[in-house]
Amino acid sequence: MKIASWNINGVKARLDNLLTWLEEAQPDIACLQELKSVDENIPRMEIEALGYNVETFGQKSFNGVAILSKLPFDEVNRALPGYDIQEEDEQARFIEGVFTVGDKPLRVVSLYLPNGNPVDSEKFPYKLGWMDRLEIWARQRLELEEPLILCGDYNVIPMPRDASRPEAWVNDALFKPESRARFRRLLNLGFTEAFRNVNDDDGQYTFWDYTGGSWQKNDGIRIDHLLMSPEAANRLNGVVIDKHTRSWERPSDHVPIWLDYAA
């Protein structure tokens, strides 16, 4: 089965692209980020018409995540414990769905990790704190010893080779040592980053800035990742970046990435 992640940069502005991609790619589960819409305004009927169950965690103007699934949801959890929908933090960045695959549970998360720029603002410690919370949550989930896949826009460039021009990002929150160290800590809990587990090529990106002809120059970065628990990673058959959507009319600045999971 196909499990995908895509930061669509506005679900209303991108509805046509989203529906076209869903029909073409036929993901069984699709994790979306940056809906930029409250739940009531998310065009769920159009998505449901393509055969998807739709669970969203929206927010006005910014952030917002969703999981679309051809399988029924056994359980849905919104927000990372300690963050999201608390008085001090109303950012919608995390939703977890639980499914049954071959009479075993499969947990899938759609997450939108904070950008963290500018690094001299409160946004950078907010990003690092969010990553610390994610690590705590992930450690607990791994104790279940179940298939678990954390899909999303991590806003982290893991290695220099994951940027076309790494030198341009050295002072950026996406590439700062503190961000990269936390990403490695997450992996070191026992997760497999799906793309690098099967693909050793350079020049592989999931985001190209709208400015400066980045797409035409392949001046991109790889920041959308699929992290798999050991029980899930053993079922990994392959990973594909759906790069062609970046050349569509009115594209998102991110493209979908998906993995083939042996159900």
Added chain:
DNA sequence: ATGGCTAAGGCACTTAGA
């Protein structure tokens, strides 16, 4: 190039993204 597009809110611009 601390920003050269883009989306959203809402109607002139600002905030945010990465």
